[in-house]
Amino acid sequence: MHDPEITTQLEHLRVEHRDLDDAIAALVAHARPNQLQIARLKRRKLRLRDEIAALEDQLIPDIIA
Template sequence: MDDSEIQRRLELLRIEHRDLDAAIDALRLAGAPDQLQIARLKKRKLRLRDEIALLEDQLIPDIIA
């Protein structure tokens, strides 16, 4: 993957991450929140965060000090 592809993928992942935040908040505010669904969304959000971090690391060049 070149840098432009990584940037596009990062943007899509960040959008999905924000959408999951909104979905989790909406479920919490529901009359009877579904704890299992919230837990699944949180796990997905954590996986996205890990993938975002991995891609961001690919964009930063290794500098030998």
């Protein structure tokens, strides 16, 4: 059973995750990239990935094998 609220939240997190990819790539492309800012964005991206995984787990029913 899919919870529409979780599905909507998942989509927002996925969009933010992709946006962070673009932001990181743009920063890395600079001649003198700000390593601290890149590191912060990468940490945020990892937190988003964990949040996405947790929400996906809520959507997948437990199967006793």
